[in-house]
Amino acid sequence: MKRHVKRQTDKTDKRRAILDAAVEVFARHGFSDATINDVAEKANIAGGTVYLYFKNKEDLLIQAMNEIISSRLAEIKKIISHEINSLDRLYKMILLHVELFSRNPYVVKFMVSEWRQSDDFYQLNPEFNPFREYLDYVTSLCQEAIDTGSIGKLNPRTLAYIIVGTMDFVLTQWITKCEPLDPYLVADEVRQILRHGVHIPKPEADGS
Amino acid sequence: MKRHVKRQTDKTDKRRAILDAAVEVFARHGFSDATINDVAEKANIAGGTVYLYFKNKEDLLIQAMNEIISSRLAEIKKIISHEINSLDRLYKMILLHVELFSRNPYVVKFMVSEWRQSDDFYQLNPEFNPFREYLDYVTSLCQEAIDTGSIGKLNPRTLAYIIVGTMDFVLTQWITKCEPLDPYLVADEVRQILRHGVHIPKPEADGS
Amino acid sequence: MKRHVKRQTDKTDKRRAILDAAVEVFARHGFSDATINDVAEKANIAGGTVYLYFKNKEDLLIQAMNEIISSRLAEIKKIISHEINSLDRLYKMILLHVELFSRNPYVVKFMVSEWRQSDDFYQLNPEFNPFREYLDYVTSLCQEAIDTGSIGKLNPRTLAYIIVGTMDFVLTQWITKCEPLDPYLVADEVRQILRHGVHIPKPEADGS
Amino acid sequence: MKRHVKRQTDKTDKRRAILDAAVEVFARHGFSDATINDVAEKANIAGGTVYLYFKNKEDLLIQAMNEIISSRLAEIKKIISHEINSLDRLYKMILLHVELFSRNPYVVKFMVSEWRQSDDFYQLNPEFNPFREYLDYVTSLCQEAIDTGSIGKLNPRTLAYIIVGTMDFVLTQWITKCEPLDPYLVADEVRQILRHGVHIPKPEADGS
DNA sequence: AATGAATGAGACTTCATTCAT
């Protein structure tokens, strides 16, 4: 029995090693330019071994995406559940997005580069949209904030677009080193702008 | 002389046809998965002909990018120059972004997909960053609005991130048909949110 | 009529220009690596024009070879005819070979590189062997020297091999600059060796 | 362990099979006209397999050349070392040249065709001149014969030119079947001519 | 007669995938 557990672990470990390697390699070179051998080498296994765990290159991409998104999302959900105030949960979400993704830079590039893949891919895999799940969660947080009266009656989906689109963009700028920026600082500034809007605050307004 | 003009036109036309085809094909399949023959077929020419106008596949990508960005940006700048109020210019910018890019849907995907290409590409072409130019322009509009007191004293770069990141994201969602949405409507909602923030408007606030 | 002559000349001139360009370009890059456009450019004409004078690339090669060999051979024959002594004619031949070919370096490389072309070529063109004509002439000179008793009774073909093979080799070494050598000097040394052999000459022997 | 040896052998065998195929195919069609697939087919492997053993087509050419020349030269040197008399060594050299190369006919054409490649190639690979090594060895044999007084005081390099150039030429004529000849017979005749020169032997001379 | 833009066949090379060991 112990042997069986060991094997199970081995198998799981190797699978995970391949997935981790795939995320980094796909992010670094893009899905099409990355080679299976690059992934295998990074995972310290032989090229053919990848095919013992994944049907083909595309399967590896899909599974890597799913794991990435859902593992991050699960982590985020767990932490957020500790916040009581719905507005705080929304703000916390922004910070967590930055925190979790900036911890492993390649995950960001992997997500933003690959999730909007080719038409071909999405037409062949219409059911596959891991990012949708993420976006839906942010939308639900917005809806909640609206329902509890924490924020005004605005379209929760639109707000989700702003949050996810902006942070996605900021992280990409940061990760490609196109310009020097501190994602945490920007996240905070974004939060401020979203809270009060761009209008010049009336002297008597702010009460945060 | 007419002959000369004709030839000139022919040559320019073909170059443009290839560039247009390239934008669509690169956007549809992604740069690496798109083939030169796909581009040639879409442009109604033979595969080898592409190489009479462009040095190689990468040259075609770079030139296509440059033309796309700079032609859109020039159009936007021209229209915006007619707006006098600096806040109006910023709002107009959002609408124009949607308008111009949604007119040629593939341009959007082309930009957002290819602009954040592989490390490899950007490390080999560090000087090449047409998107930066775009972002810089939006930043300058924000700065202007701040300087003229139209909006509060916030970080203009951050605001530019929000505007470009959000609209980029929205357009991508729209173009990949991941979900049904009206980009104009969303643009307007984004504008509203940015104006007042997400806080519940006080009864005495403006009633736009 | 003058017009006709003019045209005739024009046509002949352009044909010659192309042939000359072909010899140089073929010699420089080898037949297969040379391009028709290289030849055309060197001849200051457009690429398509070559096909008004030659059926195709291979035809250009054959005609260039024939002209090269036969024009050199004709020149050699004419000069040699002035020599009366048959041994002198043979020695003169060696010098002329060097002289004529070293005058236009590319002709040498063209000949030695291209005349032993691919099996394919010779199997398709069995009648084509311009070098054979050259070798035959040298052989006839040897035969003559034997018949007149100028040299011993040896195989004239073998002697021709030695003469042509050696000088061909020497010129190639010279032209490829593989090593510094004076082809005239070598030609003279070859003549000496052929005259007396490599044996240590007996004191009483030489009477040249 | 046996397994390891087996693999080693397999790998070496395949590399050799490709090299042998390359020599024949390059010789038959010339380097530029030969295709990698021709080589692969002759070696009974798939086209892509060539690239597991050689970086590219040019690498295959260079390695093939080096192996050809050095393996022949090593064989020749070994056999020649058994001859004591320096003149015999020189004569033996001529015979060995014919013997070794006529055993694998394509090697000859390969050498003589490719060795004097295009300017381009040699300018890019100035250090590469395997034939030089061969010529140097023949020269050293000549020098030795001179030093030991076996032959007269003549330029050893010139004599090497005659030997290598002539036999190279003869073998090429033979291999291209341009004319029917027995290379061994010709080699012997060449030896005779070199020994005594072309002069009519005096009645009292030696009777070899 | 001359041009040179256009064509498209074919070469080199890469790499996802398989399979014997």
Added chain:
DNA sequence: CATGAATGAAGTCTCATTCAT
């Protein structure tokens, strides 16, 4: 289970040749 040599399909790019002007 793991390996990595082998495969061969497919992509980029070149260039001989044609043809409308």
